[in-house]
Amino acid sequence: MVTRLLALFTFFAAAANAQITLTADNATPPRGYTDSLYLGSTAGLSAPTTGPAQVWDYSGIEDGALRVVDVLDVSENTFLPAASSTSPGSLRFQVFAAESDFYDGVDADGLFDVGRVVTDTAFPLTAITGNPNDILRFIGDTVAYEGRINTLQFPMSYPDTYGGTRIERTNLLLSVAAFGFDEVPVQARREFSESRTVAGYGQLLLPPEGQHPSTPIDVLLLQVERTAVDSFFLAGSPGPAPLLAAFGISQGMTASDQFYVFYTTNFRAPVLVIDVDGADNVVDVTYRPDAAGLVSGTRAPRRAEMTVYPNPCQADQPLVITMETPVEGGALRLFDQQGRLVASAPAMAGGGKRYEFALPNQLAAGLYWLQLNDQQGHPLSVRQLVLQ
Structure with missing residues (x-):
């Protein structure tokens, strides 16, 4: 009897820590849905440990800002035919931001970013040049990304590793009287390189609803290392250094970051995302509490215009x-x-x-x-x- 009980205990313990595998059947998001997520407080948080059969307790995250986003089905679109869904966001160039729609795709190999549609938007450059007539303008256009990085690769399980590169181009018009520029075309080219490793599996705890403990979620932990290299071109030629310096940028500028992403099966998006700095300190955290069925009638975001x-x-x-x-x-x-x-x-x-x-x-x-x-x-x- 003792031997049998020990065997049963061992079986259930192993089952509780069994890893999941993400596939096209259980990890493809719906093409149209309303997404809600919280920007949590980073106070007291640490980066997740890696390895098999982990228990990650992030139930102490304090709520921050709520984001509610409508993700639309665009599988019939013709301008970015690889896309299946789109959601609104902002395209940034330094402190300037233009409203944009970002397009995602999915196929048998995984999920990936396809491109964006940018809203034509102009900003005065008074704070940079001192001339209120100087203008930076985002050109309203459709941009398909070059190359591909799978945000999720099918199938995916511990300890898989994959990567990729992608180029994004931002088209601008620049008018600066001191340089004699009048709507001169500018292109910012950013090349991303990513390495993605399934660094662990186990169970994740999110913030509880009221006094009730959160339900453990079976997850995979994806560790992402990303590098971005920027190039800037003015009328097809490399941008002059004095002009770039005025915007706080330089040719070949490189930035790197690292973040951790928790995924589960049959859910629309990452359950938890943790950004860290070079010393592994947490600098940003977002999570979706309804992944554990935590959103009740008192917590669910009520839409209001x-x-x-x-x-x-x-x-x-x-x-x-x-x-x-x-x-x-x-x-x-x-x-x-x-x-x-x-x-x-x-x-x-x-x-x-x-x-x-x-x-x-x-x-x-x-x-x-x-x-x-x-x-x-x-x-x-x-x-x-x-x-x-």
């Missing part, structure tokens, strides 16, 4: 927020890209559906997330904010 004006904006400008329905007693919260709360204010409706929010003067230029919560602290709506 919110508009923010002006956007882009300046730090000394008051924001005007308009909602389709009024919310009294809630709060407006501003988060940076690392999920840190940088400003908050009560949501006091000045005209039933109209709110005002004063930005702190010390905020640095960049991308932020403005979130409106109800009286219970539940997110109602979130919008990306570009601060110039």
Whole structure:
């Protein structure tokens, strides 16, 4: 009897730590869905340990900004025929950002980034050149990426390793009177190289719902090392060094980063993503709590339409927020890209559906997330904010 009980215990322990394999059948996301994820606080977090049969406890992550994104089915599109879905985002060039739609594809070999459609957007360069008539313009166009990097490779299991390269081009027009430029074409070329290793498998714990413990999720841990090399061309020739220096860039500029991604089966996207710096300190974390069935009627994000004006904006400008329905007693919260709360204010409706929010003067230029919560602290709506 003792021998049999020991055998049963060994079997169940092994089953609890059995690794999963991601395939086209169990890891292909739906082509159209609404995605919700949280930018969590990095306080007290450490990078995950690697290896087999791990238990990663990240149940202590504190909620930050909520993002809700509609992912659309574009499998019938003709301009980026390899794409199956698209989602909105921002294309950045230094502190400037243009709204863009990013396209993803899936085939028998895996998931991959296909390209983007950029919105035509112009920005004054007063802060850089001192001349309000100098302009940087993102050209509205469709860009197909060159090369391929699989974000997921099918099939994938521990300890697989793969990689790839991809080139992305950003087309701009530049007008700078001091250089005699009038809508001179500029191209920023970025070449990505990635190495992806399935560095572990086991079970993952996410933040609990209320007082209930989270359900362990069987996951694979993917460790990604990425390098990006930038080149800049002005009218087809390498950009002059003095001009590049004015934008804080240089020819052949190289940047590297590392991040960890947790995947499970039959789920639309990564469960948890952790970015680390060169010393393995956590600098950014995003997660999807509903991967463990944690989103209940009290936690699920309720969609509410919110508009923010002006956007882009300046730090000394008051924001005007308009909602389709009024919310009294809630709060407006501003988060940076690392999920840190940088400003908050009560949501006091000045005209039933109209709110005002004063930005702190010390905020640095960049991308932020403005979130409106109800009286219970539940997110109602979130919008990306570009601060110039």
